[in-house]
Amino acid sequence: MERQLSQKWQPDSWQSHAADQQPLYADTAAVTRVLDAIRCLPPLVTCGEVDKLRGQLAAAGRGECFVLQGGDCAESFDECTTEPIANKLKILLQMSLVLVHGLQKRVLRVGRIAGQYAKPRSADVETRNGITLPSYRGDIINRAGFTAAERAANPELLLRGYEHAALTLNYVRALVDGGFADLHHPELWHLDFVRHSPLEAEYRRIVQAIEDSLNFMETISGQRLSESGSVDFYTSHEGLHLLYEQAQTQFVAEAGRWYNLATHFPWIGMRTADVAGAHVEYFRGIANPIAVKVGPFMNSEQLLALCEVLNPDNELGRLTLIHRFGATRINKQLPVLVEAVRKAGRRVLWICDPMHGNTEITASGLKTRRFENILEELEAAFTLHEQLGSILAGVHFELTGDDVTECTGGARGLTDTDLQRAYKSQVDPRLNYEQALEMAMRIVARKARK
Numbered sequence: 264m265e266r267q268l269s270q271k272w273q274p275d276s277w278q279s280h281a282a283d284q285q286p287l288y289a290d291t292a293a294v295t296r297v298l299d300a301i302r303c304l305p306p307l308v309t310c311g312e313v314d315k316l317r318g319q320l321a322a323a324g325r326g327e328c329f330v331l332q333g334g335d336c337a338e339s340f341d342e343c344t345t346e347p348i349a350n351k352l353k354i355l356l357q358m359s360l361v362l363v364h365g366l367q368k369r370v371l372r373v374g375r376i377a378g379q380y381a382k383p384r385s386a387d388v389e390t391r392n393g394i395t396l397p398s399y400r401g402d403i404i405n406r407a408g409f410t411a412a413e414r415a416a417n418p419e420l421l422l423r424g425y426e427h428a429a430l431t432l433n434y435v436r437a438l439v440d441g442g443f444a445d446l447h448h449p450e451l452w453h454l455d456f457v458r459h460s461p462l463e464a465e466y467r468r469i470v471q472a473i474e475d476s477l478n479f480m481e482t483i484s485g486q487r488l489s490e491s492g493s494v495d496f497y498t499s500h501e502g503l504h505l506l507y508e509q510a511q512t513q514f515v516a517e518a519g520r521w522y523n524l525a526t527h528f529p530w531i532g533m534r535t536a537d538v539a540g541a542h543v544e545y546f547r548g549i550a551n552p553i554a555v556k557v558g559p560f561m562n563s564e565q566l567l568a569l570c571e572v573l574n575p576d577n578e579l580g581r582l583t584l585i586h587r588f589g590a591t592r593i594n595k596q597l598p599v600l601v602e603a604v605r606k607a608g609r610r611v612l613w614i615c616d617p618m619h620g621n622t623e624i625t626a627s628g629l630k631t632r633r634f635e636n637i638l639e640e641l642e643a644a645f646t647l648h649e650q651l652g653s654i655l656a657g658v659h660f661e662l663t664g665d666d667v668t669e670c671t672g673g674a675r676g677l678t679d680t681d682l683q684r685a686y687k688s689q690v691d692p693r694l695n696y697e698q699a700l701e702m703a704m705r706i707v708a709r710k711a712r713k
């Protein structure tokens with residue numbers, strides 16, 4: 264650790280550390296050419312937005328607002344189309360509406376969007392019918408189809424990834440800036456399916472209550488309360504592919520700091536959180552707010568070492584710890600880490616990802632997650648943080664605004680046999696729009712019970 268801190272940081276200083284989960288390219292000259300091209304392209308986000316988010320995350324760390332982070336496990340280039348993007352924005356807006364109303368707090372919305380294209384894999388290869396090929400690692404690296412050509416790491420996809428991120432973000436920004444996120448027009452976020460949902464009545468009641476209070480406030484103040492003028496939707500992705508992240512890392516002279524301008528809020532995945540590894544080295548030098556996934560194999564010493572390297576100034580808002588233990592482990596494992604961080608006086612945000620510790624395989628071989636296990640971990644997270652006197656600053660979900668069948672359970676009671684109907688994810692199973700909305704309602708219901 265000391266060795267790391269004393270070493271001078273550069274956007275490429277991670278290259279002298281062990282980098283896990285990086286693709287192997289056959290044509291290294293092509294990789295250089297593509298990265299040079301990306302380096303010349305304009306940034307996707309600005310340092311002003313990134314700084315603003317860091318400030319807002321600090322407020323979330325003090326319990327003044329609540330973070331809702333969500334989106335696909337892996338975005339796909341094929342789904343960079345109108346409906347899936349708008350639907351993802353809609354479900355996040357609907358969930359945030361429910362949360363704002365129920366928690367009586369501002370909600371900070373962060374998508375796993377516009378760049379969530381690189382995936383860590385537990386196995387380097389996949390075997391089907393006696394044929395072994397490299398694992399699919401996300402659209403920015405290779406393709407999901409099971410042929411040697413599709414599974415080869417292709418440097419051109421880095422450029423395609425940058426472009427698809429830009430196209431996605433452009434549309435999201437247009438919607439948000441065009442008033443789509445304005446609380447006055449929740450009807451714009453309407454997802455067709457809510458009409459047939461068991462949750463419809465409850466959702467409509469919440470929308471009505473918000474409209475009533477907006478009208479009330481505006482009548483009293485004589486002013487229109489508008490949300491539309493401000494950027495309040497942020498992007499995030501796992502900063503896994505370090506050559507790509509490096510290519511979008513820029514020194515901002517006015518700020519005197521380096522920023523990753525490919526996203527507002529990058530995170531380090533569970534498999535690449537080694538304090539001596541390349542990912543931690545890269546992340547320590549960027550000025551963005553950053554997060555680390557904290558899983559069942561992280562102990563207190565490792566976590567404190569990460570806090571020191573990644574947030575040496577102990578600044579609230581800089582470092583978020585996204586814990587993902589699984590419903591059966593959280594009660595035993597979370598308190599130890601929260602206590603250790605508290606004792607060491609480390610200022611962090613805690614966010615619960617109740618998805619990644621609750622993945623299982625059905626009898627027919629599909630990856631799924633059960634709504635009740637996800638909810639159980641989430642409720643345990645709220646309870647534990649309350650008991651420990653710390654703050655759960657937000658939640659992190661894998662979800663989609665579409666009508667997929669990847670997770671079981673929820674108000675519609677999806678079973679293992681329903682999963683075949685619309686299982687689309689190439690990697691982890693996501694909550695569908697209805698399960699995601701229900702999750703937000705359950706968070707709020709828990710607060711109301713107290």
Ligand code: PEP
Pocket residue numbers: 336383501531532533534556557558587619691
């Ligand atoms: C993910 O967020 O998709 C992921 C791979 O998570 P983790 O690093 O927590 O396993």
Ligand code: CO
Pocket residue numbers: 336337619661690691
């Ligand atoms: Co995932």
